[in-house]
Amino acid sequence: MSGIPVADDVLDADVAVLPVPEVATALNVSANKVRQMLRDGHLIAVRRKGELYVPVAFLVKDGVVKGLAGTITVLADAGFSRTEMLRWLFAADETLPGTTPVNALRTSHGTEVKRRAQAMAF
Secondary structure (H helix, E strand, O other): OOOOOOEOOOOOOOOOEEEHHHHHHHHOOOHHHHHHHHHOOOOOOEEEOOEEEEEHHHEEOOEEOOOHHHHHHHHHHOOOOHHHHHHHHOOOOOOOOOOOHHHHHHOOOHHHHHHHHHHOOO
16 A cells, blocks of 8 residues: 555544445446555545545545545645645635535535635645
């Protein structure tokens, strides 16, 4: 599993997560493809009991939430660690539709989420 950036587990206990094999099944890809998505910054995982887990909120019926990979890239360019990205994506923000950046992405407000992520870089 070396080479896969992993965030500290800063998720609230009520945030649903899936292990990599189940993410692979949900996305209809191999577990190796999911690990490549983690390396490429298309997803973020946490480690629990030695296994990698991905928040269910990052997935939709037909794949990964639209705009998530771009948002992760913007946050990485701003110098955020994977842990800081995860914390920000799940932080309550009543000024966003959906009340958190990840929920705003899930409700097609990716442009606003990315705009805010870019603004934090300055």
